[in-house]
Amino acid sequence: xxxxxxxxxxxNLIGEHTDYNGLPVLPMALDRDxxxxxxxxxxxxxxxxxxxARFDPFAFQLKRSIEAARQGDWSNYVRxxxxxxxxxxxxxxxxxxxxxxxxxxxxSGLSSSSALVVASALALLNANGxxxxxxxxxxxxxxxxxxxxxxxxxxxxxxxxxxGMDQAACLHGVAGHALRIDFEPLRVTPVAVPxxxxxxxxxxxxxxxxxxxxxxxYNERAQQCRxxxxxxxxxxxxxxxxxxLVADADADGLLERARRALPRVLFRRFRHVVTEGRRVALAExxxxxxxxxxxxxxxxxxxxxxxxxxxxxxxxxxxxxxVALQAGAAGARLTGAGFGGCAVALCEAGQVAPVMEALSARxxxxxxxxxxxxxxxxxAQPSGGARVQIADG
Ligand code: GLA
Numbered sequence: 440x441x442x443x444x445x446x447x448x449x450x451n452l453i454g455e456h457t458d459y460n461g462l463p464v465l466p467m468a469l470d471r472d473x474x475x476x477x478x479x480x481x482x483x484x485x486x487x488x489x490x491x492a493r494f495d496p497f498a499f500q501l502k503r504s505i506e507a508a509r510q511g512d513w514s515n516y517v518r519x520x521x522x523x524x525x526x527x528x529x530x531x532x533x534x535x536x537x538x539x540x541x542x543x544x545x546x547s548g549l550s551s552s553s554a555l556v557v558a559s560a561l562a563l564l565n566a567n568g569x570x571x572x573x574x575x576x577x578x579x580x581x582x583x584x585x586x587x588x589x590x591x592x593x594x595x596x597x598x599x600x601x602x603g604m605d606q607a608a609c610l611h612g613v614a615g616h617a618l619r620i621d622f623e624p625l626r627v628t629p630v631a632v633p634x635x636x637x638x639x640x641x642x643x644x645x646x647x648x649x650x651x652x653x654x655x656x657y658n659e660r661a662q663q664c665r666x667x668x669x670x671x672x673x674x675x676x677x678x679x680x681x682x683x684l685v686a687d688a689d690a691d692g693l694l695e696r697a698r699r700a701l702p703r704v705l706f707r708r709f710r711h712v713v714t715e716g717r718r719v720a721l722a723e724x725x726x727x728x729x730x731x732x733x734x735x736x737x738x739x740x741x742x743x744x745x746x747x748x749x750x751x752x753x754x755x756x757x758x759x760x761x762v763a764l765q766a767g768a769a770g771a772r773l774t775g776a777g778f779g780g781c782a783v784a785l786c787e788a789g790q791v792a793p794v795m796e797a798l799s800a801r802x803x804x805x806x807x808x809x810x811x812x813x814x815x816x817x818x819a820q821p822s823g824g825a826r827v828q829i830a831d832g
Pocket of ligand 1: 454455456457458459601602603604605775776
């Protein structure tokens, strides 16, 4: 038997660094994906290669204690998926052999790594006769939400203390829709993207490699949020989560209390998380109402907060945002973890060409001496979620 596992990347529209704090996000699945073309083997072994020179072929045994390869090795994402499934109690008696390809730009904040984790999991589940999502029936099955949650935990195997946004967006993508994702417990609510809205994704040309450089800075932010929460959320004895704090109607009062209780840096991290959580709720309403300006303004405020309070932007990302806005985008912000990677801009249909032309002329051409490639800048479509196509038998 052979098959093709397809898993899209995602672009997050708003709600950055909120997922691991238990607050919602609003991404959409991309029309770009990672694909594993595989055949099923009777031996419990995974053997994969890639047409890209920088990704060496690898093989490992499917057993409970799968070991990590060296840090930064791409096989760790596949190992993470296998390990997560085994730890969840899915018996993986059969393996896969095949090739990984894809067109999600790598290390760009577009979740190519989670797409690889999800595609690997789908291929392994399919090889072992476990259905994903299907109706309860005689065949063993796993719900998509359950799979998303377990793969989010499993991906921490690479050392990044990530939240659950990427895997959930990849597994739950719906064409034409953004996805409001809530955590603890995980829930996904598709929200229709207004017909005339377009999303321009533009790379800052700096890699944001989750398994390498950006990892320590990301984990430091997660740790700072835990510290801030322990002080502010623990003021009345038991520690409450960000969600309970934000549910409190007195937003100004909460920030004032936090300002008094926290050292300066922790206060700024805290303020970003709390205000970003509120922006996601407002952005969902703006999207449902087709309020382009409202959504765009929230994106701009999100970027400012990520730049000033959370300190995960770069001068290049700031410049892309500024150029896009000057050229007529309704809103723009960095997307994903930051520290490089991409920005996303919201445009009405007629503004896409002028925004792309301005980015090309003012950001890319001075740096590249040429126009950007289609992987550096593109218009993204909200797309469907991860799936497996069976080739035969
Ligand atoms: C990375 C993580 C996500 C999320 C974003 C920031 O993509 O994998 O879980 O935390 O950063 O919003």
